[in-house]
Amino acid sequence: MNTHILDCTTIYIPQIVEDERIGSVFNELFKLIDATESASTEHIEWDFRQVSFLHPFFIAPLAIFKHASSRIIIITNVTSTLKSYFETIHFEDCYHIDRDSCIDELRKYESRTYIPICSFDVSNNAFDKWQSVIQNIIQKQSKCVKSLTNPLSYYLSELFCNISQHSKSQYAFIYSQYLERNHCLELCIADTGIGVYSSYVLSEKYLDLIRSEAEALKLANEGYSTKNLPNAENRGYGLSTTKRMLVEGMGGSFFMLSGGAFHRHNQKQNDYINLPPEINWKGTIILLRIPTIIDKNFDIYQYIS
DSSP: OOOOOSSEEEEEOOOOOOOSSTTTTHHHHHHHHHHHHTOSSSEEEEEOTTOSOOOHHHHHHHHHHHHHOSSEEEEESOOHHHHHHHHHHTSSSOEEEOSHHHHHHHGGGGGSSEEEEEEEETTOTTHHHHHHHHHHHHHHHHTOOGGGHHHHHHHHHHHHHHIIIIIOOSEEEEEEEEEGGGTEEEEEEEEOSSHHHHHHHHHTOSGGGOSSHHHHHHHHHTTOOOOOSTTHHHHTTSHHHHHIIIIIITOOEEEEEEETEEEEESSSOEEEEEOOTTOOEEEEEEEEEEESSOOTTOOTHHHHO
């Protein structure tokens, strides 16, 4: 991790202070992405000398961006503790699940508070089975109450289904961490596909309603589907139900970034924002902050019936 190449651009990774606004880490990530993509050299050095801790919602998108980038990115000046963490979560080489033996290896994480940054081939016939196993691992890690089992299953199923049906991405990514002191799960699901806006353009649907990428995100989150299936309009991308259940029913937070726009929805905010032209995220990434202590009156069937 401490290899140095003379002809490279050095970018210093900042120490990120935890912020209750879900997705706020992208303020720094966008700067990092822009600096990496606009550098004049093929080799990029990410220098971690200022970093002692990385928030889950920073480290996962950073790793996924590194995975998709055409640049040769070298990691330097990492503390021994952070180096061990990087190796465990597969920061530099996403843990690719392509056979059942990979899942057996993943089960060692049941006694930890996180799963590594995993990638799946969404066309693999075993995809649904692997998703179910990962859900069970996450639940065991966080000692989730039974009332969280169905919502977590719904979130994973719907979001991975979206990637499979809309993104044109070969791979889906997932990373999660249980923050016991905050009584919540931090869950990141992503792809490196065409993005929400391009999905609408490709389907040639609702183009008269879309004048920006933020408007495309709004349509997707309000249930305007590109599917040509009966009653598809009622389900949309599955995002509208997912968000309502998470934010209104459980008091959680939702963040979605796709292409040149992002959407943040929690109990205080519900915003759709276009990014500056020079900022563009390849594909779609969704962050969920899921409370593990749930109101006893919460009923999933209020949202999916």
